[in-house]
Amino acid sequence: MDEKFRKMLTHTFHIKKRNITFTTMDILLFLVLTTFALVARYALRNVVAGDYKMFFEPWVATLREAGGGIKGLAAEFEYVDYTTPYLTILSFISICPFLNTLLLMKIVSIFFDFVAAFAVMAIVYHHTGSSTKAVLGYGVLLLVPTVLTNGAMWAQCDIIFTSFILWSVYFLLKDRPAMGMMFYGIAFAFKLQTLFMAPLYLILWMKGKIKLKHFLFLPLMYFVGMIPALIAGRDFWELISVYFFQANGAMDIYALSHKFPNVYQFIGTDVFLLEYADAGIWVTLGALMIFLYVFARRNYEFDTKLFLRMGMLLTMTVVFFLPHMHERYAILVEVMAILYLFVEPEKFYIPLLTVLCSFAGYTIYLAQNNIVPMYVYAVVFMLLMFDHAAACVRMIRQNKVSLE
């Protein structure tokens, strides 16, 4: 009986078509992790964050007043900085007869938590070939505090664009650039923060991993995302200009950093609001230009490690120098750090510290709790950037390809 049970647990399944192997234990692990992830989210279901009261609830009410669904998209907002795809989701939520708006919004985000987790599972499996590690990757993403609280507690939707970027990364690592860029385009249709990863995609183009034509997916997907609003009768130019409004940061000008541990925590987030807002953008562009020059000028081979390290470094550079960054804006770095855990497990400190830095900001927002000064986290964040920069230089030297 015991032996039978043991055999059953270690029984191996093989899906020939996809060349995937897994055991009963993996299935059990998957089920347990999924259950815990759902229980954790259930525990947070009733938390009402300030953003919901201030923004989401009035938006949904406006959409409902306009008729909800596609019709609702014709609504005139006093202020909204979301693009059509997410507003469409909100508009359908507004007329949903089941549950309340808050729960429905959280359910949408939780659904995408799982979409992202499956992407992590696929990437880890692609890299390691181990189904156990893949399931663990899935579990880590679902249970990491920032991902958990972002959707299930705060009712934010950052995981939506993040999940599409993760699938984009998966397809790029599988050398399927068209699919990769299509998902990147979908992510772009949801959120402007997708562009934090753009420098990495430029490097990938320079290294021949992506074709120039694939970048057309960005405007294409943005346009596809606009269609429901166009059907509802919204003005084309108004829809196009949503990101320009966001880039101006009109709503965020009251602080140079919104509880995010970046360079402004060293010099003060409350002075020279106008001067540093512009200067910060130019410093960011300058820093990116220098990194792009260094990474594009040399000839080397890309591998998963370098891909993730470079991705983290470039994204961190953006959020470290760009003004008006929110607590949630390093989510791309966090998910890449989680992936890196399974690529180079001995560097476990990378995801640990990355999530810690971000979650410090979450804590200040959600619990109004600021025990450790933010500049301490900013120092940690900067040290992580040093680590990534050093690793990139090291790997580029190792992977150097002779021009001959």
Added chain:
Amino acid sequence: MDKKITDFIVTEFKIGKWKLAPIDLLLLIFAPVFATMLRVSVQSYYACPNRKAYMVLSDGLKIATGCFDVLLAIVVALFVFELTGHKIKAFLAYAITLLLPVLAAGSAMWGMGDSIFVFFAVLSLLLLVKGKGNCAVVCYGVSLFLSRYAFFLLPVFAIAFMQKKTKLVTYLVPLCGAWFRNGIVSNDGKLSFPVFEAERILSIMRGENLISYNWPNLYQIIGPDKFVTEYSLVAKSIAAVVMLVVVVLVLQKGEELVKDKWVSLSLLLAMVFPFFMPQMDERCGLLADVLALIFVMKFTDMYYVCVIHVLISYIAYSAYFRGESVIPLSYVAFVMMFLIVVMIRFVMNGKRFSIGFKEKEN
């Protein structure tokens, strides 16, 4: 098609003596563009808006120092090329110098003429490294005339003299520079020279007498407002002793200083003196910032020296701009001390403290 474009971007073409790729040209063009935009973003700020004299000077100084920022970037690039023989590093140094936040804030925001003295100081070191010792001393004299912070490099030129790189007579220029500045221009204000006027106004604005004006040094740890007169004299004596000890130690080693040794010694001095000297202000780290950049371009694995020093400098700037520092300056002083220890180890024994990756040691 894509391959053709990407290959074209990195393919080198011969332009005169140089072999340049389009990507190099892009960097050379966009770095000043971004640097200009960065300066334009902050130029509307005036440190002393209520002082008419300052307002009259400020705009002119901002433009003049902006031009010197570009010249400084070119000198830094030439210096890096001289040290490394590496074209890409030289281009990078040029771009980074232009985008250094401390440089941009000092010139375009604060309207101080520091990049002018730094330009002459770095140029003097470059000339020294190139074996043109006498010209170097003349440049150093100009630098010393423009700012008291050029004083940090005095031991370097003392060593240069002892190692027969320069002639004694040329030292009249720095001597005149220091005398002209301290005796005539700075103290009495008989000659109205914009750079000094700006500094004089700033000094009046400060009002209180402290032993350290927002520079994270030893006095931030023990308290910048206690025993100001007493400690000032003690500190000056200690600084003079340190200067002498450095010269004696280097000469006693009997090793002739070449290229990067000049840079590392200069950087160490530019870090050590502000740490002990009294009345050091927020801007006294600028010379070390630029020297640190040149240094890390040669010793890439010590990149953090430059990043941290620039950050420390900017934290000091912010302490002035805000009226107080977000991070207590005493904490920052400990980080500064760490950098000094790292540099002393390097200068004394050539030991590198690397983070992340290690370069091959020479």
